[in-house]
Amino acid sequence: MSAASKVVLVTGVSRDLGRRCARALAAAPGIDRVIGVDVVPPRGDIGEVSFVRADIRNPVIAKVIAKEDVDTVVHMSVIATPGSAGGRHTMKELNVIGTMQLLAAAQQAPGLRHLIVKSTSTVYGASNRDPAMFTEEMEPRRAPRSGYAKDAAEVEGYVRGFSRRRPDVRVTLLRCANVIGPHVQSPITSYFRLPVVPTVLGFDPRLQFLHQDDLIGVLRHAALDGPSGVFNVAGDGVLMLSQAIRRLQRSSVTLPGFAVGGLGSVLRQARLAEFSPEQLGFLTYGRGIDTTRMRTDLGFEPRWTTAGAFEDFSRSLTRTGGYATRVIDSASRLVDPAAIELTEVPRG
């Protein structure tokens, strides 16, 4: 670990999280230079990060790695939704071909010491046969057939291939739970930002969140001295979807599963919300990932719990529901306030 001359290459800096992560890495002690790579320039302030406009889908990226003498690559341009990139076709090309090219370039770089890939817990899928908590060794019960989950699974396949061919490079694969935060634009945040949140009739999935600060924290931690291996990363605890919606004080509507899927595709086509198809499975069956290894092997401790991260996210939202709370509050006013204070104490 030549900490004195660490040069980090970050992909996908045009997106908000990538940009923030690159800035955080640039500010970290022990990192000399951070090079941000993307097809389009980032919109916000990138601080000390030097931006190189390059497409990871073509071999130019190899020249960047060789010329700048990069020793750490942080790959975080696996995207969940097409968003600004275009259609599903572009998204797949960006995710899969981009990773292939990047890894091919990295394989040719003799100076490379460390590869960090931000993957997702979506690779575990979501089904009724899932164990309560996925550990890193577990496979998805149903192999993903489309969309983001399939892309992520293919990306992970290439990363495994890379680590076989370059055993001298430490490969850290981070499977992050749904990243949430006031600035995050992702399928799950745009779902919760809907004025009326649709839920699947008769199902109450378990959700786990990772705060955006913790995502940046774990990437920085991994870039500085992360061991090689696969790690689940998520905040502590789980929230049920019904509980999350109640905490948001948002109104919800319960629909049968197929109707939620149909509504999702309508919203996607109307570009009102980034509702990805594999999200329906997640909103039906939920998912939990075990983060024991994140603590013991990776040595990372998230600052936000799932509930805390969600609370921070909910501050950026206006409440659209919460009528029941208001009714109860007005009923509570009828009762002697001294009696209520009596009951507040013995709880918990």
Add this chain to the structure above:
Amino acid sequence: MGDAEIIPIGTRGRPGRGTGNARPSSAARNLAGGTPPTQSSSADDSVPPPPTPPRKAAPPKQAAPAPPPVPPATTRERAPLAGITPGEWLGAFQFAAKELFGEQWEPQLARLLFFLRRRVTGDYAVDEYGFDAEITERFLMTALRPIAEKWFRIEVIGADNIPTEGGALVVSNHSGTLPMDALMTLVTVHDHTGRHLRPLGADLVFQMPVVSSLARKSGATLACGEDAERMLAGGELVGVWPEGFKGIGKPYSERYKLQRFGRGGFVSAALRTGVPIIPLSVVGAEEIYPLVGNVPSLARLLGVPYIPITPFFPLLGPLGLVPLPSKWLLEFGEPIRTDEFDEGAADDPMLVFNVTDQVRETIQQTLYSLLMQRDSVFKGSRQREAQLPE
């Protein structure tokens, strides 16, 4: 038609049976409370005043107007709501609150509102399996307890075989067409030990709407090796029904014959975590919905293991879903220790098969002896349990 005879109908307010006779029978006169029948009195006067005292919130009685000589058939509003003052409403509310919550109604009501507020704002915690202890205790257990105690009159033998702390695996026979025995075991274990039994359910449970979310909230998780080991290692009391659908959906003629115990996965989980296995034998659940038929083609179409036909089920519609009130006996057997085996015992198939057979035989033998003890399928009270220490 001019000379039509007029036949009087009714008694015009006089006691009697409407025979048209001027003088009612003596029995009818006694009923009228001794008041002498007068020809000219109205219907109101002859009816005796009601014996019940007036209610608290009742309106003040209005003085009845003087009846006209010939009473017309009219209706009168007897309790006009307009006559209730806000003070009376408040008094009635306080009275109702006292009736509902007792003398300490104010803190009680405040506590209820506080609880409702916490639920509505999502301010409660669930564990990583989605188990909501509060809802389970407050609603599920409260709803199931009368069924367990009054309907099935569950009698428990050997409840002290359940460890009070640490992981343990309760292995039970499965029967009764619907998993009523699992629910009853949940409430029985909770009431006898104060611990929550965490059931392991088939994947079908987590596929069905409503059932799936209820199962997670009441502490269930998927019956797979990973979850079983995780729960046992976490020190939970885990319940498993290894017969699965083969046991629960077996015909009535095969009652109390244990089916195959899966692949012994539950034994491997117990061996890996070194927790004791507690065999549980349930007698009585077989009789609640006697399964006499099945519609395999329809079951295949709907993707469920069986479509039950009981003597009452499709015949009486929803009424057929009421379980028959059989008398239940639950016997928790001696714990089978698994911490004495070697390190790799869980990977030794022969050992796993042997322990599985041992558990299965124990449950089968206990079932037979319990059946001998039981006098009748439906008769019996909870008397024997009263002698047991709670």
